[in-house]
């Protein structure tokens with residue numbers, strides 16, 4: 383398998399390569415509406431699977447509906463070993479704003495929408511996508527998600543955009559299939575959460591793995607420039623450097639880079655074969671002090 387060199391880990395009882403794919407960039411501008419070239423979007427999805435990707439992160443609210451529909455059109459019936467991960471807890475305003483949808487009935491409606499769009503009977507993993515300020519408590523939302531598991535709409539629960547204390551609170555109630563927070567060589571805010579996932583052996587799927595995050599912990603323009611310089615020194619692209627650093631950083635990390643182009647996808651997945659020398663790794667580590 384082309385991306386086997388990335389290593390593997392177990393997600394939802396399936397052993398999968400440690401490089402995944404996120405569908406968020408397949409929609410129109412601002413993650414709203416359809417893309418200019420839906421056929422290219424479907425080619426991206428098919429090529430990802432061809433190259434060995436077995437974890438695809440998506441959400442009904444990308445588009446809305448657009449990313450899930452493209453995923454189903456491109457890949458349904460899905461390969462048996464593909465783990466489709468959705469997110470519940472978010473929604474979109476008519477102005478493309480991101481709004482919470484964490485009330486029990488909203489979570490259930492989101493799961494039903496994912497199932498319809500993805501043409502699935504049950505969602506393999508649903509991440510509870512936490513957003514502050516909804517008026518719903520974390521454990522209340524989690525319990526509502528667990529009800530969806532009991533009712534068979536969802537097979538396993540994961541968490542997204544949480545802190546280590548919320549992970550601990552969740553673990554008191556349920557096994558956690560995976561965790562997904564922003565994390566990259568330019569944003570190491572969630573270092574303590576990563577350490578917690580390492581201790582528990584929980585796969586951590588960093589979103590914004592290429593550095594699309596608006597947050598840059600302890601870094602800035604200089605760090606950005608340094609990443610480009612180090613990529614040139616290592617003879618790889620910036621995105622390959624960012625992904626190779628993540629793969630090296632922890633065995634529980636499984637990056638889910640997003641792209642709307644086959645060329646970028648192929649470039650990114652080639653990061654599996656990138657070996658960074660100790661000097662470059664040390665400089666990348668020093669770029670953004672943890673947390």
Ligand SMILES: NC(=O)c1ccc[n+]([C@@H]2O[C@H](COP(=O)([O-])OP(=O)(O)OC[C@H]3O[C@@H](n4cnc5c(N)ncnc54)[C@H](OP(=O)(O)O)[C@@H]3O)[C@@H](O)[C@H]2O)c1
Nearest residue numbers: 404405406439542589590591592593594639640641642646
């Ligand atoms: N749980 C959550 O709350 C949450 C939040 C955000 C995202 N996510 C998930 O995480 C995934 C990854 O995050 P992301 O897509 O926002 O950020 P990302 O992977 O860090 O970066 C994606 C951006 O980088 C560009 N890009 C990708 N490959 C490139 C390359 N080789 N050269 C140049 N540019 C390249 C893409 O543009 P092109 O399309 O032009 O390649 C896109 O604008 C998302 O797709 C989504 O599934 C989850």
